[in-house]
Amino acid sequence: xxxxxxxxxxxxxxxxxxxxxxxxxxxxxxxxxxxxxxxxxxxxxxxxxxxxxxxxxxxxxxxxxxxxxxxxxxxxxxxxxxxxxxxxxxxxxxxxxxxxxxxxxxxxxxxxxxxxxxxxxxxxxxxxxxxxxxxxxxxxxxxxxxxxxxxxxxxxxxxxxxxxxxxxxxxxxxxxxxxxxxxxxxxxxxxxxxxxxxxxxxxxxxxxxxxxxxxxxxxxxxxxxxxxxxxxxxxxxxxxxxxxxxxxxxxxxxxxxxxxxxxxxxxxxxxxxxxxxxxxxxxxxxxxxxxxxxxxxxxxxxxxxxxxxxxxxxxxxxxxxxxxxxxxxxx
Numbered sequence: 001x002x003x004x005x006x007x008x009x010x011x012x013x014x015x016x017x018x019x020x021x022x023x024x025x026x027x028x029x030x031x032x033x034x035x036x037x038x039x040x041x042x043x044x045x046x047x048x049x050x051x052x053x054x055x056x057x058x059x060x061x062x063x064x065x066x067x068x069x070x071x072x073x074x075x076x077x078x079x080x081x082x083x084x085x086x087x088x089x090x091x092x093x094x095x096x097x098x099x100x101x102x103x104x105x106x107x108x109x110x111x112x113x114x115x116x117x118x119x120x121x122x123x124x125x126x127x128x129x130x131x132x133x134x135x136x137x138x139x140x141x142x143x144x145x146x147x148x149x150x151x152x153x154x155x156x157x158x159x160x161x162x163x164x165x166x167x168x169x170x171x172x173x174x175x176x177x178x179x180x181x182x183x184x185x186x187x188x189x190x191x192x193x194x195x196x197x198x199x200x201x202x203x204x205x206x207x208x209x210x211x212x213x214x215x216x217x218x219x220x221x222x223x224x225x226x227x228x229x230x231x232x233x234x235x236x237x238x239x240x241x242x243x244x245x246x247x248x249x250x251x252x253x254x255x256x257x258x259x260x261x262x263x264x265x266x267x268x269x270x271x272x273x274x275x276x277x278x279x280x281x282x283x284x285x286x287x288x289x290x291x292x293x294x295x296x297x298x299x300x301x302x303x304x305x306x307x308x309x310x311x312x313x314x315x316x317x318x319x320x321x322x323x324x325x326x327x328x329x330x331x
Contacts, residue, residue: 034284035325039318043084046316048293048309049096053107059297062090063098067314070094091132092121099148101155111143118142118163136178145192149203151223159191166190166210186228188217197249197256199275207244214243232278242271248296252303262292266310284327288317
């Protein structure tokens with residue numbers, strides 16, 4: 001009788017072990033939430049390092065590099081209609097690694113690299129007249145691979161590479177006076193090719209490289225006080241692989257996102273930031289080719305990622321991101 005009980009006990013342990021292994025296996029098979037849908041392929045030349053902004057459900061994108069030439073063509077993507085239309089060419093010298101932002105119905109593109117020099121000039125685009133106006137250049141500095149954003153009716157520009165060194169300075173543009181003013185108070189590292197997004201009026205900035213090192217510090221900028229606050233580092237958890245350069249950042253439905261970029265080669269991973277808890281969650285990877293130097297459009301309820309490059313392959317596709325839908329490889 002004891003022998004029978006002993007065998008039964010062993011069998012019970014085996015069954016429990018099998019159930020445990022099956023449960024672990026099922027947990028490992030759970031995919032990240034999020035889905036990507038193919039949208040209208042760009043009508044113009046494939047490109048990387050373009051500058052973009054969004055005004056009234058139109059995503060605007062221009063300049064860049066196609067592997068042979070620096071570009072000054074400028075295009076609009078109709079978010080509701082899912083089609084592209086060409087607009088008036090950017091009037092400055094062709095370039096890539098420029099920045100774009102919008103202030104109260106007008107778009108701005110400036111800085112960048114023309115294949116020889118870093119640049120400081122800036123231009124304003126009026127979508128109602130489809131025309132460009134040169135504005136005040138950055139005062140005494142040149143820059144490429146910087147970051148820029150708008151808040152409270154002002155434009156902000158900072159970091160990047162000046163041709164000799166990575167930088168960490170920040171500047172504020174006032175469109176009412178057409179002037180730039182240097183700000184103080186950013187305590188982070190020097191960097192180029194960083195990423196920003198805005199959630200509930202607060203601007204978040206991170207990623208990028210300095211002296212060949214991927215940076216893991218992450219910062220919040222309060223436009224009301226113009227103060228910077230350090231947030232949890234991007235490598236705080238061992239499973240995080242957020243650090244990278246040349247990524248895109250965007251806001252969607254109250255969350256921030258960092259997608260694609262370069263991390264010892266082009267990548268397609270996507271991370272979601274919850275500002276209320278200062279935490280990150282992995283989402284379904286971008287479904288197109290791995291890429292860096294892409295663009296992103298977001299009107300806060302819909303978001304798109306496209307263009308960029310993978311090595312010497314320059315891309316012209318555009319995908320929409322649906323962060324809370326199940327992955328579907330048929331769309």
